[in-house]
Structures are given as C-alpha cells and as structure tokens.
Amino acid sequence: MPEEGGGAVRFRFVAEGISLSRLPLHRTTEYLELLADLLGRVPEVHLVSVAEGSLAVLAEAEPAVAASLRGRLHDAMRPDGGGPRAAWERLDAALAKDQAHATLQEETEGGVVIAFPGVRAGVGAAVPFWQPDELRGRLVRLGGRREDKSGQVENAAGLSAFRCGEGLARALRAHLFETVALHGRGRWQRDAFGRWRRLDFEATGFAPLRDDGIAAVWQDIAGAGGLGLRPEDEGDPAQALARLRAS
Template sequence: MARLADYMRDVATLLGETEHVHFVRVDPGSALLVQSVEHESLHNVQARLRADFAQGEGEAEALRAYRNIDKRLAEDNASGALFEPDGAEVIRFPGRETPQPLTFGAFTQPGTLDGVLIRIGGKDDSVPVWLQQDEALYKCTATREMACRLAPQLFKAELRVQGSGRWERNAEGAWHLKKFSISAFEVLDDTPLPAVVERLRQVPGSGWKETQDPYAVLRGLRGDAERWSG
C-alpha cells in the first residue's frame, strides 16, 4: 500500500492541477491507476504532458515526478506508461528497460583538491583532514608531520593539496572520492582580481598598463590554460 501511495503521489504531481484531477480506481493488473480530469483543467494537463520528459524537458516539479516514477519502476523490475482514455500512449516510463550506464571500480591516481581546512586531528598515525569547497566536503588523511604543517591553516585561506586519491564512478556517471592522502599543499592567493590587475600594471614593461580590457585578456589566458590542461 505504501509503495502504491508513492506512485499515486508522483502521478498526481506529474499531472498537476491537483484540485481538478481525481483518483478513480485501480483496475485489475499491475497497479493500473485510473484518474479523471475535470473539463476546465484538461487543456492545462495536456499541455503539461507534452514535454519530452525523457530528454529532461518540462516543468521542474513534473520532471522530478517523472524521474521518481521511472526510477521506482526500475527498482520494481517493471516499466509503465500513461495512456489517454482512447488507449493512446502519452508518456512512456522505460523503468527496467533503461540501458544501465557503465560503472567503474575504484582506482587510485595522483591529483589535487582545493578547499578550506575545516577539521584536522585524530589519534592514529593517519590523521583525518577535512577540506570544504562550497558544498563539497573532502575527507582526506595526512601523516602526523603533514598534519602539523597544515594545522596553522585551519579556517584560513583556501588551500590546494596534492596527493593520491582513490575514485569510483557510480551508475549516474558521477565521480566519488573514497579517500585522499595528502603529501603536499600550498596556500592559494585570494587577492581580489582588481588588485591583481593593478599590481600587474605596476610592473615596468609588462604591457598591462596599456591594455584596454585586462579582464578579457585574463579570461582568454584562462581559456587557453583550460584547453591545454584538458
């Protein structure tokens, strides 16, 4: 019953117009839900369902409901569809028929992480070190010697740490850091860009003083660096 209620809730969200869409019954079969739409809301519901949800289109709330239904069907080893009263298929939920993306086992490689040191300490020789960058939280480790060097940076400037990380990719294609061992670090310069530009203009013979749009030049240099690093 609870699972059926989950489906019903998402179907109601998908259709919208909740004050004018009503549950009628469950027909014999595998959870054949029947809904009725009041005439004055029929056009709005039909317009809402014209989006290609499979391609990520549609209103955010409806798209989220579509994905919830499809994911739940996959978990239940099923697929489904939404039909009009005449039997025409409106929306297809591939569910279990969706090709599964490739997953990769964990592997280790050298790398760097940027973030502010927000936590450090522990009793073991491998000391926990936490870095935060916006919403991302990196839980790393370091030797006691490295931890002593890092400690004065707690809650200060952003750091760039070097070391060895172990990564894995999940079924959604997102990379997840399992662990990272810090071997070195540097404090990143957080000087505001206008101050950097002014400093560059004070260097004799640099050409920056004559540059009309230094920010455009810096963006171009950044683009070149990203292209070469990629």
C-alpha cells in the first residue's frame, strides 16, 4: 500500500446498518467490487483498510488521478452522469437490499461527499399505482402454488418477475424458453430521486414473439408486397431504410 501523504487523496466509504462481522465474505467482496467500479478501477487507487463495526472502507488515490476521480464522483451525483452514475446506482441498490445506507467522503476539508440513500430511498417516494402494462422477454421460469403462479422473463434489462393465474401458466408452459409478450398490469413507483421502478407485474394474457434473423424478416416483407423495398436493397438494409425515410 502507498505511504500516506505526498498529495494523495483518501476517500472513506461508510455503510450504516451493515455489521462487518456478520456480513458474508462474498458479500464484502461484492461491496469492494462495486466501490472499485465507482472509483474507476484504475491502478492508482488503492485499498488502505477495511474497519470493524459498520462496513467502513478507506481508499487512497494517487495525486495523478485525484482531479479526474473528483470529476467522476461529481458525475455520479448527476442523473445524467453516464457510467459513474450507473456505478452509483448499483452500489445504492446493493445497500437497499441489505437494509443499509452509506456515505463516501473525501478526507480533506470541503472535500466531495456522496450519499447513498439505500433503504431510505423510499422516504419521499411517490405513491405506487397500477396501470396497463406489457412485459417482453424470454420466458425462463414458471412455478408457484396451484392458484398463484409466478415466473420470470429475461431481456436486455435482466430478469423480471411476474404473477399469473393457473390457466395462463398452463398456456405459457408450451412457450418456455421462447420469447413472449406478456399483457396485463404493472405496479409502478417513482422514488425520491425521480427513478421509475416496476414493483409488480400481473399477467393476464400473452402473445408469442418470433426471434427471426434479418434474412427471414426480409422475406416476410417481400411476401407482403415489399412495402417499397427493391430487390437490390436486400444486400444493404441500412441504405434501404435511409432511402425509405427520405421518401
């Protein structure tokens, strides 16, 4: 570990509500990984210590990266902060899961301070509400009790859970590991930071979706009359779309 001083900047991350002595080792490692993501995963940032009691991590940044790291942390505090903001959200979500909250503070006077509300994010959140909704993805699981079935679909956002009745679950069984569009209603909430989250999804119907390649889709369009496409367009779909949009 680097020696203290010499213009190095230290950052202390403290998670309230987590007892280090009771936190599983793999979970402690996950928090260190999430913190490394937030700090940029650069070789000039080092672990100094992990203290007992609440989860408290001390990290040190070499002078060469101190300014860029401060800029990264400022980006993490902005809703449009890109990668740093996404890293902040992942760490905040982990804290909420463990019923905790945290701060990250630069150990210099007037240094940057970042709050992670974690479990406190529900304070000031909007009242949840139901609305007509749709959930699309690859059906990867079906289960549950006789009258109260549940399942999961997987898409670009990850795994999403849903609930449904026995009749719909029976119909979905034939489409396990296929792509479907579930119709029904979703329960949504906006948290204190303006982020929308689906809390629940109740499916009442579905439609199977095809996962065809571009060649098969092209043949379907041609079979429907071409819709303005030309035979020579097949070799360059991007150029064909640009021409159609300009027409």
